Amino acid sequence: GAVVSQHPSRVICKSGTSVKIECRSLDFQATTMFWYRQFPKQSLMLMATSNEGSKATYEQGVEKDKFLINHASLTLSTLTVTSAHPEDSSFYICSARVPSGGAVISHEQFFGPGTRLTVL
Amino acid sequence: AQSVTQPDIHITVSEGASLELRCNYSYGATPYLFWYVQSPGQGLQLLLKYFSGDTLVQGIKGFEAEFKRSQSSFNLRKPSVHWSDAAEYFCAVGARYGNKLVFGAGTILRVKS
Numbered sequence: 001g002a003v004v005s006q007h008p009s010r011v012i013c014k015s016g017t018s019v020k021i022e023c024r025s026l027d028f029q030a031t032t033m034f035w036y037r038q039f040p041k042q043s044l045m046l047m048a049t050s051n052e053g054s055k056a057t058y059e060q061g062v063e064k065d066k067f068l069i070n071h072a073s074l075t076l077s078t079l080t081v082t083s084a085h086p087e088d089s090s091f092y093i094c095s096a097r098v099p100s101g102g103a104v105i106s107h108e109q110f111f112g113p114g115t116r117l118t119v120l
Numbered sequence: 121a122q123s124v125t126q127p128d129i130h131i132t133v134s135e136g137a138s139l140e141l142r143c144n145y146s147y148g149a150t151p152y153l154f155w156y157v158q159s160p161g162q163g164l165q166l167l168l169k170y171f172s173g174d175t176l177v178q179g180i181k182g183f184e185a186e187f188k189r190s191q192s193s194f195n196l197r198k199p200s201v202h203w204s205d206a207a208e209y210f211c212a213v214g215a216r217y218g219n220k221l222v223f224g225a226g227t228i229l230r231v232k233s
Binding site (some may be wrong): 004006034042046049089093108111112113114 | 216221
Protein backbone atom coordinates (compact mmCIF):
# COMPACT_ATOMS: atom_id res chain seq x y z
CA GLY A 1 0.00 0.00 0.00
CA ALA A 2 0.85 3.66 -0.15
CA VAL A 3 3.40 4.82 2.40
CA VAL A 4 3.52 8.20 4.07
CA SER A 5 6.40 9.27 6.25
CA GLN A 6 6.77 12.10 8.74
CA HIS A 7 9.86 13.71 10.11
CA PRO A 8 10.70 14.17 12.88
CA SER A 9 8.83 11.60 14.91
CA ARG A 10 9.18 13.68 18.02
CA VAL A 11 10.53 17.12 18.74
CA ILE A 12 11.01 19.18 21.86
CA CYS A 13 11.46 22.91 21.50
CA LYS A 14 11.52 26.04 23.59
CA SER A 15 8.61 28.40 23.72
CA GLY A 16 8.85 31.06 21.02
CA THR A 17 10.76 28.99 18.51
CA SER A 18 9.45 27.59 15.25
CA VAL A 19 9.26 23.93 14.34
CA LYS A 20 8.92 22.39 10.89
CA ILE A 21 7.33 19.00 10.33
CA GLU A 22 7.68 17.21 7.01
CA CYS A 23 5.18 14.85 5.44
CA ARG A 24 6.23 12.79 2.44
CA SER A 25 4.40 10.35 0.20
CA LEU A 26 7.05 7.77 -0.58
CA ASP A 27 5.64 5.74 -3.44
CA PHE A 28 2.95 7.89 -4.95
CA GLN A 29 2.25 11.47 -5.87
CA ALA A 30 -0.21 13.25 -3.63
CA THR A 31 -1.87 16.39 -4.91
CA THR A 32 -3.71 16.67 -1.63
CA MET A 33 -2.40 16.17 1.86
CA PHE A 34 -4.10 16.78 5.17
CA TRP A 35 -2.80 17.92 8.53
CA TYR A 36 -4.48 16.75 11.71
CA ARG A 37 -3.95 17.47 15.35
CA GLN A 38 -4.70 14.96 18.05
CA PHE A 39 -4.89 15.79 21.73
CA PRO A 40 -4.39 13.03 24.29
CA LYS A 41 -7.28 10.59 24.37
CA GLN A 42 -9.14 12.54 21.70
CA SER A 43 -9.92 12.13 18.06
CA LEU A 44 -8.19 13.66 15.10
CA MET A 45 -9.13 17.20 14.28
CA LEU A 46 -8.48 18.37 10.75
CA MET A 47 -6.38 21.51 10.74
CA ALA A 48 -5.93 22.15 7.06
CA THR A 49 -5.96 20.70 3.59
CA SER A 50 -2.74 21.13 1.68
CA ASN A 51 -2.94 21.33 -2.11
CA GLU A 52 0.14 21.10 -4.27
CA GLY A 53 0.98 24.40 -5.88
CA SER A 54 -1.70 26.42 -4.14
CA LYS A 55 -2.56 27.83 -0.76
CA ALA A 56 -3.73 25.55 1.99
CA THR A 57 -7.33 25.55 3.13
CA TYR A 58 -7.59 25.98 6.87
CA GLU A 59 -10.40 24.78 9.07
CA GLN A 60 -12.34 27.23 11.13
CA GLY A 61 -10.47 28.28 14.22
CA VAL A 62 -7.02 27.32 12.95
CA GLU A 63 -4.62 30.25 12.74
CA LYS A 64 -3.05 30.21 9.30
CA ASP A 65 -0.26 32.56 10.38
CA LYS A 66 0.68 30.25 13.21
CA PHE A 67 0.47 26.97 11.33
CA LEU A 68 2.17 27.57 8.01
CA ILE A 69 1.64 24.91 5.39
CA ASN A 70 3.63 24.53 2.22
CA HIS A 71 3.00 21.88 -0.42
CA ALA A 72 5.77 22.62 -2.84
CA SER A 73 5.91 19.26 -4.59
CA LEU A 74 3.70 16.28 -5.25
CA THR A 75 5.45 14.28 -2.55
CA LEU A 76 6.13 16.79 0.20
CA SER A 77 4.05 18.97 2.47
CA THR A 78 5.44 20.83 5.45
CA LEU A 79 3.77 22.23 8.55
CA THR A 80 5.62 24.94 10.41
CA VAL A 81 4.45 25.82 13.89
CA THR A 82 5.61 29.39 14.34
CA SER A 83 6.37 30.94 17.72
CA ALA A 84 5.37 27.75 19.44
CA HIS A 85 3.81 27.84 22.90
CA PRO A 86 3.15 25.04 25.39
CA GLU A 87 -0.48 24.87 24.30
CA ASP A 88 0.73 23.87 20.83
CA SER A 89 2.10 20.66 22.30
CA SER A 90 0.25 17.86 20.59
CA PHE A 91 0.46 14.93 18.23
CA TYR A 92 0.43 16.11 14.62
CA ILE A 93 -0.50 13.63 11.93
CA CYS A 94 -0.46 14.10 8.20
CA SER A 95 -2.19 12.07 5.57
CA ALA A 96 -2.07 11.89 1.80
CA ARG A 97 -4.89 11.06 -0.50
CA VAL A 98 -4.22 8.59 -3.26
CA PRO A 99 -5.22 10.13 -6.57
CA SER A 100 -8.21 8.52 -8.23
CA GLY A 101 -9.37 8.62 -11.81
CA GLY A 102 -12.73 9.90 -12.94
CA ALA A 103 -15.13 12.35 -11.41
CA VAL A 104 -15.42 10.74 -8.02
CA ILE A 105 -12.87 11.81 -5.46
CA SER A 106 -11.18 8.98 -3.68
CA HIS A 107 -11.35 9.58 0.03
CA GLU A 108 -8.87 6.94 0.94
CA GLN A 109 -6.17 8.61 2.95
CA PHE A 110 -2.90 7.09 4.05
CA PHE A 111 -1.55 8.38 7.31
CA GLY A 112 1.91 9.16 8.47
CA PRO A 113 3.17 7.87 11.82
CA GLY A 114 2.72 11.24 13.48
CA THR A 115 4.98 13.79 15.14
CA ARG A 116 4.90 14.39 18.87
CA LEU A 117 5.59 18.07 19.55
CA THR A 118 6.44 19.18 23.07
CA VAL A 119 6.92 22.88 23.70
CA LEU A 120 8.65 23.74 26.94
CA ALA B 121 -22.36 18.43 7.60
CA GLN B 122 -21.15 14.97 8.38
CA SER B 123 -20.75 13.67 11.91
CA VAL B 124 -19.72 10.37 13.44
CA THR B 125 -20.66 8.92 16.80
CA GLN B 126 -18.80 6.12 18.47
CA PRO B 127 -20.87 5.50 21.60
CA ASP B 128 -18.34 3.35 23.40
CA ILE B 129 -15.24 5.08 24.72
CA HIS B 130 -13.74 1.88 26.13
CA ILE B 131 -14.46 -1.76 25.47
CA THR B 132 -12.82 -4.73 27.16
CA VAL B 133 -13.10 -8.21 25.72
CA SER B 134 -11.45 -11.50 26.50
CA GLU B 135 -8.98 -12.93 24.06
CA GLY B 136 -10.80 -15.23 21.69
CA ALA B 137 -14.15 -13.56 22.23
CA SER B 138 -16.05 -11.80 19.49
CA LEU B 139 -15.98 -8.04 19.10
CA GLU B 140 -18.33 -5.40 17.79
CA LEU B 141 -17.49 -1.71 17.79
CA ARG B 142 -20.33 0.63 17.07
CA CYS B 143 -20.33 3.56 14.67
CA ASN B 144 -23.24 5.78 13.71
CA TYR B 145 -22.96 8.52 11.17
CA SER B 146 -25.00 11.49 10.12
CA TYR B 147 -24.95 12.46 6.48
CA GLY B 148 -27.66 13.32 3.99
CA ALA B 149 -26.39 11.26 1.08
CA THR B 150 -24.51 8.03 0.56
CA PRO B 151 -21.40 8.29 2.67
CA TYR B 152 -17.96 6.90 2.25
CA LEU B 153 -17.13 5.06 5.48
CA PHE B 154 -13.85 3.96 6.97
CA TRP B 155 -12.45 2.21 10.00
CA TYR B 156 -8.92 3.00 11.12
CA VAL B 157 -6.84 1.55 13.93
CA GLN B 158 -4.23 3.44 15.91
CA SER B 159 -1.66 1.92 18.23
CA PRO B 160 -0.23 4.15 20.98
CA GLY B 161 1.99 6.89 19.57
CA GLN B 162 1.42 5.75 16.02
CA GLY B 163 -0.43 6.98 12.96
CA LEU B 164 -3.60 5.45 11.64
CA GLN B 165 -3.87 2.27 9.63
CA LEU B 166 -6.85 1.65 7.39
CA LEU B 167 -8.74 -1.51 8.34
CA LEU B 168 -11.49 -1.34 5.74
CA LYS B 169 -13.66 1.00 3.74
CA TYR B 170 -17.09 1.16 2.17
CA PHE B 171 -17.77 3.13 -0.97
CA SER B 172 -20.61 1.25 -2.64
CA GLY B 173 -21.83 -2.23 -3.51
CA ASP B 174 -21.84 -5.10 -1.05
CA THR B 175 -22.73 -3.73 2.35
CA LEU B 176 -20.57 -6.27 4.17
CA VAL B 177 -16.96 -5.37 3.67
CA GLN B 178 -13.94 -7.37 4.60
CA GLY B 179 -10.79 -5.77 5.87
CA ILE B 180 -7.36 -6.64 7.08
CA LYS B 181 -6.54 -8.58 10.24
CA GLY B 182 -9.82 -10.50 10.10
CA PHE B 183 -12.06 -7.46 10.58
CA GLU B 184 -15.32 -6.85 8.77
CA ALA B 185 -17.94 -4.14 8.87
CA GLU B 186 -21.52 -3.89 7.71
CA PHE B 187 -23.11 -0.76 6.29
CA LYS B 188 -26.75 -0.44 7.32
CA ARG B 189 -28.32 2.55 5.67
CA SER B 190 -31.59 2.25 7.61
CA GLN B 191 -29.71 2.50 10.89
CA SER B 192 -27.01 4.91 9.70
CA SER B 193 -24.48 2.50 11.11
CA PHE B 194 -21.18 0.97 10.10
CA ASN B 195 -20.24 -1.38 12.93
CA LEU B 196 -16.91 -3.13 13.01
CA ARG B 197 -16.74 -6.80 13.93
CA LYS B 198 -14.22 -9.53 14.50
CA PRO B 199 -15.18 -13.10 15.42
CA SER B 200 -12.17 -13.82 17.62
CA VAL B 201 -10.05 -11.10 19.17
CA HIS B 202 -6.31 -11.43 19.62
CA TRP B 203 -4.27 -9.63 22.26
CA SER B 204 -2.53 -7.70 19.47
CA ASP B 205 -5.85 -6.10 18.54
CA ALA B 206 -5.67 -3.88 21.62
CA ALA B 207 -5.59 -0.36 20.22
CA GLU B 208 -7.84 2.59 19.51
CA TYR B 209 -10.30 2.35 16.66
CA PHE B 210 -11.69 5.28 14.72
CA CYS B 211 -14.67 5.37 12.42
CA ALA B 212 -14.68 8.08 9.75
CA VAL B 213 -17.07 9.38 7.14
CA GLY B 214 -16.45 11.28 3.95
CA ALA B 215 -18.77 12.90 1.44
CA ARG B 216 -18.83 11.80 -2.17
CA TYR B 217 -18.20 15.28 -3.50
CA GLY B 218 -16.36 16.60 -0.52
CA ASN B 219 -12.75 16.64 0.42
CA LYS B 220 -12.54 15.78 4.08
CA LEU B 221 -12.90 12.94 6.50
CA VAL B 222 -14.71 13.43 9.77
CA PHE B 223 -13.62 11.13 12.56
CA GLY B 224 -15.49 9.76 15.52
CA ALA B 225 -14.08 10.15 19.01
CA GLY B 226 -12.59 6.67 18.95
CA THR B 227 -13.06 3.48 20.93
CA ILE B 228 -10.24 2.07 23.01
CA LEU B 229 -10.17 -1.70 22.90
CA ARG B 230 -8.60 -3.62 25.74
CA VAL B 231 -8.06 -7.35 25.46
CA LYS B 232 -7.78 -9.41 28.60
CA SER B 233 -6.18 -12.82 28.67
